Amino acid sequence: MGANSLEDSFGRRFSYLRLSVTDACNFRCVYCLPNGYQRSEGAEDHLSLAEIRNLVSAFTELGMWKIRLTGGEPTLRRDLLEIITMISENTAVKKIALSTNGYRLKQMAGELRLAGVSAVNVSVDTLNAQRFSALTGSGQLPEILEGIEAAIALGFESVKINAVLMKDTNESELALFLSWIRRRPVSVRFIELMPTGQTEAVFKKHHLQSNPLRMQLLEQGWTIKPRGPADGPAIEMSHPDFQGSIGLIAPYSTDFCATCNRLRISSTGGLRLCLFAEGNHSLRHLLQRSSQKEDLKQTIHSLLNKKEVSHYLPEGRYGNNQTFSSIGG
Numbered sequence: 087m088g089a090n091s092l093e094d095s096f097g098r099r100f101s102y103l104r105l106s107v108t109d110a111c112n113f114r115c116v117y118c119l120p121n122g123y124q125r126s127e128g129a130e131d132h133l134s135l136a137e138i139r140n141l142v143s144a145f146t147e148l149g150m151w152k153i154r155l156t157g158g159e160p161t162l163r164r165d166l167l168e169i170i171t172m173i174s175e176n177t178a179v180k181k182i183a184l185s186t187n188g189y190r191l192k193q194m195a196g197e198l199r200l201a202g203v204s205a206v207n208v209s210v211d212t213l214n215a216q217r218f219s220a221l222t223g224s225g226q227l228p229e230i231l232e233g234i235e236a237a238i239a240l241g242f243e244s245v246k247i248n249a250v251l252m253k254d255t256n257e258s259e260l261a262l263f264l265s266w267i268r269r270r271p272v273s274v275r276f277i278e279l280m281p282t283g284q285t286e287a288v289f290k291k292h293h294l295q296s297n298p299l300r301m302q303l304l305e306q307g308w309t310i311k312p313r314g315p316a317d318g319p320a321i322e323m324s325h326p327d328f329q330g331s332i333g334l335i336a337p338y339s340t341d342f343c344a345t346c347n348r349l350r351i352s353s354t355g356g357l358r359l360c361l362f363a364e365g366n367h368s369l370r371h372l373l374q375r376s377s378q379k380e381d382l383k384q385t386i387h388s389l390l391n392k393k394e395v396s397h398y399l400p401e402g403r404y405g406n407n408q409t410f411s412s413i414g415g
């Protein structure tokens with residue numbers, strides 16, 4: 087492994103960094119924050135603009151070229167546009183993406199595009215307004231869908247919808263989603279529900295495998311797209327009669343982790359080697375000065391050797407993950 091690339095002991099190369107800018111969220115999704123966001127007493131402040139600059143500089147020198155800003159809900163940060171602009175000034179970054187619940191997308195889409203965001207992922211688990219409100223604690227589905235339309239109109243390179251697949255909740259909405267993407271260049275990604283420390287009961291009640299959905303789509307004439315060199319674990323499907331596409335993310339499937347190409351940084355500077363790892367490795371002490379960059383890069387290299395070949399979800403192990411908002415989703 088070269089000094090300016092990231093490859094783990096299993097030959098996986100990493101070009102994609104998911105960077106959380108806040109763990110706060112204003113929604114109460116049943117599978118993440120059913121009781122709403124509650125800041126822990128004595129919790130660390132989120133990374134500053136200068137700390138993020140030093141972090142991104144080191145990771146791009148190690149071959150990272152795609153940065154996804156996540157939360158919590160990243161648009162809750164007042165300096166989000168400054169963060170995006172700063173990252174876009176790093177010429178090694180080829181793609182800046184944003185994951186959002188979409189509550190401010192209608193108002194911010196233009197500013198996000200100008201600042202440098204080229205891809206947005208919006209969480210929309212259902213197109214039924216009443217069901218959406220029950221799942222998220224928010225009645226803003228119409229405004230969120232208007233925000234998605236705004237992003238399409240502004241020419242974002244990629245607009246994706248993330249829908250967590252849940253038994254007895256949204257499993258019957260495939261036809262509704264398909265009708266919605268027939269004339270929209272949007273990818274709807276159905277993600278299998280995953281457990282956390284706070285939502286194990288929800289997982290046991292609502293987990294649904296995506297394979298029946300995959301078979302249904304294949305029977306309807308959808309085909310699986312070839313995987314690109316920088317693609318993640320999603321199976322992408324297309325159909326000649328649809329402008330949009332479908333993605334399936336099935337973390338319980340065989341060899342799901344074989345194509346892993348991403349690392350995660352928490353909003354307080356913790357490197358998380360896997361969504362379901364046992365804890366984070368703090369990098370914050372190495373983010374205080376630009377002169378620490380070489381030590382930071384060496385530390386990242388060293389920590390990557392600890393990355394395991396796979397998660398252990400089938401064995402019921404999901405690390406110390408209490409909420410997805412706390413680790414950047």
